[in-house]
Structures are given as structure tokens and as C-alpha cells.
Amino acid sequence: MSEPTPIPGLLEQLDALRAATQDFAAREDRLNREHTARTTAARQQLETAHRRLNDEGGDKLDQVRADYEARREANSAWFADRKRRINRAHANVRKQVLDRVATTEGREKFAIQKGTLTAERTRETGLAQAVAHHAEYQQQLASLRETGAQLEAAAHAALGGYGKFRRLLAPDRAWPEPDLAPDEIQLFDRLQKLHATASEDLARFRKHPLTAIFRFLPFWLLLLLAAAGGAGLAARHQAWAKALPPALAPGLLAAAGLLLVIREVGGRQQAALAAKIAAALAQARRLDGACFEKSNLRLTQTQAQVQADYISTVDALNQRWRSLTKETIQERGERPVAIDAQAQQLYQKCEQMQVRHRQKLENDEKEAIALLQFSKQTHQSRLDTEHAAHLARLEHDFVQAWSALVAEWNALVPPLVGQLRAHAAAAERIFPA
Numbered sequence: 001m002s003e004p005t006p007i008p009g010l011l012e013q014l015d016a017l018r019a020a021t022q023d024f025a026a027r028e029d030r031l032n033r034e035h036t037a038r039t040t041a042a043r044q045q046l047e048t049a050h051r052r053l054n055d056e057g058g059d060k061l062d063q064v065r066a067d068y069e070a071r072r073e074a075n076s077a078w079f080a081d082r083k084r085r086i087n088r089a090h091a092n093v094r095k096q097v098l099d100r101v102a103t104t105e106g107r108e109k110f111a112i113q114k115g116t117l118t119a120e121r122t123r124e125t126g127l128a129q130a131v132a133h134h135a136e137y138q139q140q141l142a143s144l145r146e147t148g149a150q151l152e153a154a155a156h157a158a159l160g161g162y163g164k165f166r167r168l169l170a171p172d173r174a175w176p177e178p179d180l181a182p183d184e185i186q187l188f189d190r191l192q193k194l195h196a197t198a199s200e201d202l203a204r205f206r207k208h209p210l211t212a213i214f215r216f217l218p219f220w221l222l223l224l225l226a227a228a229g230g231a232g233l234a235a236r237h238q239a240w241a242k243a244l245p246p247a248l249a250p251g252l253l254a255a256a257g258l259l260l261v262i263r264e265v266g267g268r269q270q271a272a273l274a275a276k277i278a279a280a281l282a283q284a285r286r287l288d289g290a291c292f293e294k295s296n297l298r299l300t301q302t303q304a305q306v307q308a309d310y311i312s313t314v315d316a317l318n319q320r321w322r323s324l325t326k327e328t329i330q331e332r333g334e335r336p337v338a339i340d341a342q343a344q345q346l347y348q349k350c351e352q353m354q355v356r357h358r359q360k361l362e363n364d365e366k367e368a369i370a371l372l373q374f375s376k377q378t379h380q381s382r383l384d385t386e387h388a389a390h391l392a393r394l395e396h397d398f399v400q401a402w403s404a405l406v407a408e409w410n411a412l413v414p415p416l417v418g419q420l421r422a423h424a425a426a427a428e429r430i431f432p433a
Contacts, residue, residue, distance in 0.1 A: 013416055013419050013420050013423065014420065016416055017413065017416045017417070017420065020409075020412050020413055020416065021413070024405065024408075024409050024413070027405055028405060031398065031401050031402060031405065035394065035398040038394050039391065039394055042387060042390050042391060042394065043387075045387075046383060046384070046387040049383050050380065050383065053376060053379055053380060053383070054376075057372060057373075057375075057376040060372050061369060061372055064365065064368045064369060064372060065365070065369075068361055068362075068364070068365040068368070071361055072358065072361055075354070075357050075358065075361060076354075079350060079353070079354040079357075082350055083347065083350055086343060086346050086347055086350060087343075089343075090339065090340070090343035090346075093339055093343075094336055094339050094340070097335050097336065097339060098332065098335070098336065101328060101331045101332055101335065104328075105324065105328045108320075108324050109321065109324065112317045112320055112321050112324070115313070115317050116314060116317050119309075119310050119313040119314055119317070120310070122306075122309075122310070122313075123306055123307065123309070123310040126302070126306035126309075127303055127306055127307075130299055130302040130303055130306065131299070133302075134295060134296075134298070134299040137184065137188070137291075137295050138292075138295060140188070141188065141288070141291050141292060141295065144188070144191060144192065144195065144288070145288055147195055148191075148195060148281070148284050148285070148288060151195060151198055151199060151202065151281060151284070152281060154202055155198070155202055155277055155278070155281055173278075173282065176279075177286065178190075178283045178286055178287060180286075180287075180290045183294060183298070184290075184291050184294035184295045184298055187287050187290055187291050187294065188291055190287060191284055191287040191288060191291060194280050194283055194284045194287065195284060197280055198277055198280040198281055198284065201273055201276055201277045201280065202277055204273060
């Protein structure tokens with residue numbers, strides 16, 4: 001029995017193999033073209049990004065350089081204006097200082113001249129016031145002295161009925177010295193108080209009943225009454241005595257004795273007050289003299305002090321005038337030099353500040369340019385990294401697609417080839433060579 005011919009199946013398999021081969025070839029070509037297109041697009045996109053980055057970086061660099069150039073010009077203009085203002089201020093301050101020195105000199109010298117005139121007026125006023133105060137004090141003292149004289153007369157009248165009281169009022173009687181250390185004003189006040197106290201004590205002395213009547217009954221009259229009464233008693237047997245009333249002589253003697261007793265009792269009671277009055281009047285006389293002397297001494301001292309103050313003031317003003325002239329000359333020489341030195345220091349500081357600002361602007365410009373370059377490099381690196389990652393993804397996708405295609409090829413073509421080989425083997429057996 002003969003085997004069936006393999007030709008029909010072989011043709012079908014050859015057609016299938018040809019169709020598969022053409023399909024896989026087309027798919028491979030499409031896969032390669034897509035991979036190439038994507039890779040080319042990624043590279044073009046990277047080149048475009050690099051060009052745009054370079055363009056933007058160049059623009060930014062030009063902008064930074066233009067900006068810092070404008071800043072340098074503004075900085076130079078600002079410092080030039082500052083130097084002009086320093087020069088103007090220097091000139092103005094120098095003029096103001098010299099004007100102030102001249103003004104101060106004029107004001108001080110005017111004050112010195114005014115002080116000299118014031119010192120002269122003060123001296124004249126002080127001397128006139130001293131004389132006026134002395135005259136007023138002497139007038140008040142004279143009035144008080146008149147009051148003292150009246151008190152002296154009243155004391156002599158009130159104490160005159162007692163001889164021992166009259167002796168207390170003697171000008172040469174010694175009394176304790178009063179304190180004469182205070183000035184004439186205080187002594188004057190004490191003198192007034194002494195007069196007031198003596199006047200009050202004198203009024204009390206006058207009002208005493210046991211001594212008041214003896215201002216009108218002197219001691220000699222009492223002795224005369226006692227002598228008359230004694231004589232009457234002694235001559236009572238004589239004819240002239242018999243002509244008198246019998247009780248006259250004893251009455252006169254008794255009345256005289258009683259009055260003498262009353263006088264003695266009153267004198268003892270008023271002795272302390274009389275001594276106080278006499279001491280007060282003696283102190284008043286001493287104070288009156290001291291007031292007069294101290295007043296004259298005060299006038300002399302005041303006049304001397306006023307003259308000394310005037311001389312001292314004028315000497316001080318003259319010294320101030322000489323010192324002011326010396327200080328003015330010194331200030332006119334030193335103050336402008338000091339101002340010039342200060343202006344020079346300010347100018348130098350301005351120069352140094354301008355150099356520092358210029359250097360800072362240059363450093364800032366360099367930093368800004370470096371920052372732009374760093375940013376550009378960073379951006380380029382990021383673009384390159386992203387491009388590499390994108391290419392890696394494309395390659396990965398291509399490899400996967402190619403692997404899938406190979407797997408599909410291996411799943412489809414090798415079986416067809418096997419079948420063809422089987423058919424070929426069968427054909428060789430049918431149609432041996």
C-alpha cells in the first residue's frame with residue numbers, strides 16, 4: 001500500500017511560514033523604526049532643552065551683568081553726591097564755627113562790659129544803702145535813746161523817795177556787763193526789750209501802795225516831823241508848848257514813826273524790783289553805746305566790703321577779658337584745623353566705604369554669575385539624567401517588545417519548521433534521489 005503524498009500540507013505550511021516570516025519581519029521593522037523614532041525624538045528634545053537653557057542662561061547672565069553695572073553706576077553717583085555734600089557741609093560748618101566764635105566773643109565781651117557797669121552801679125548803690133541804713137539806724141537809735149532818757153527820768157522820779165534806790169541809778173555804779181557779741185540789730189532788739197521790761201517794772205513799782213506815797217513824802221520831811229514831835233514832847237512844860245494841843249506832839253511823833261516803818265517795809269519789798277529796774281537801765285545805757293559803736297563800725301565795714309567786692313569783681317572781669325581774648329585767638333586757630341581734620345576723616349571713610357561697596361558689588365556679581373552657572377549646570381545635569389532615564393525606559397520597552405516578538409517567533413516558527421522538515425523527510429522517502 002502506498003503512503004499519501006505530503007505536497008498539499010507542505011505547501012500550506014510553506015505559505016504559513018512565509019506569511020509568519022513576512023509578518024515578523026514587518027513587525028520587527030516597525031519595532032526598530034518606532035524605537036529609532038522615539039530615541040531620535042528624545043535626543044532632539046534634549047538638544048532643544050539644552051538650547052533653550054543656554055539661551056535663557058545667556059539672557060539671565062546679560063541681565064545680571066547689566067543690573068550690576070547699573071548698581072555700580074548708581075553707587076558711584078551716590079558716593080560722588082555724598083562727597084559733594086561732605087564738602088558743602090565742611091565749608092558750612094567751618095563758617096558757622098568761626099561765626100559762633102565771633103558771636104561768643106562779642107556776647108562775652110558785652111557781658112563783661114555790662115558787668116563792669118553793673119559793678120560800678122552796685123558799688124554806688126551799696127555805699128548809698130550803707131549810708132542810708134546807717135542814718136536810719138542812728139535815727140531809730142536816737143529815738144530809742146530819747147525813750148531811754150525818759151525812762152531814766154521816770155525812774156529817778158519813782159525811786160527818788162529812797163536814797164539807796166537813787167544810788168542804784170548812779171551812772172558810775174558797777175553792774176554786770178551785758179553780752180555785746182551780737183550785732184547792732186540784735187543789740188537794738190534787746191535794747192527795745194529792756195526798755196519795755198523796765199517800763200513795765202517801773203509801772204509796777206509806781207503802783208505799789210507802800211512806796212507810791214513816798215514819792216511825795218521825802219525822808220527829810222519824815223525826819224522833820226519826828227523831830228518836831230520829839231521836840232514838842234521834850235518841851236511840853238514850856239509855855240509855848242503848853243499853847244499847843246496836848247496830843248499834837250505825840251501824834252506827830254507816832255505818825256512820823258509809822259511812816260518811817262511803812263517806808264522801810266516798802267523799801268525792802270521793792271528793793272529787788274528797784275535793783276532790777278536800775279540794772280535794766282544800766283544795761284540799756286551800755287547797749288545804747290554798743291549799738292552806736294557797732295553801727296559806725298558796720299558802716300565802715302560795709303563800705304570797705306562794698307569797695308573790696310567792686311575791686312574783686314572788676315579784677316575778675318578784667319581777667320575774664322584777657323582769658324576770653326586768648327581763648328578766642330586759640331579757637332580761631334584750632335577749631336578750623338579740627339574741623340578740617342574731621343572732614344578729611346569723613347572723606348577718607350567715604351572713599352573706603354565706596355571701595356568696600358564696589359568690592360561687594362563685584363563679589364555679589366561673581367556670586368550671582370556663579371549661581372546662574374551652577375543653576376544652569378544643575379539643570380543640564382537634570383536634563384541629561386532625565387534623558388538617560390527616558391532612553392533607559394525606551395530601551396527597556398524595546399527589549400521587552402523584542403523579547404515578546406522573539407517569544408512569539410519561537411512559539412510559531414520552529415513548529416512550522418519542524419513540520420516542514422517532517423514533510424521533507426517524508427518526501428525523500430517517497431521520492432528517493
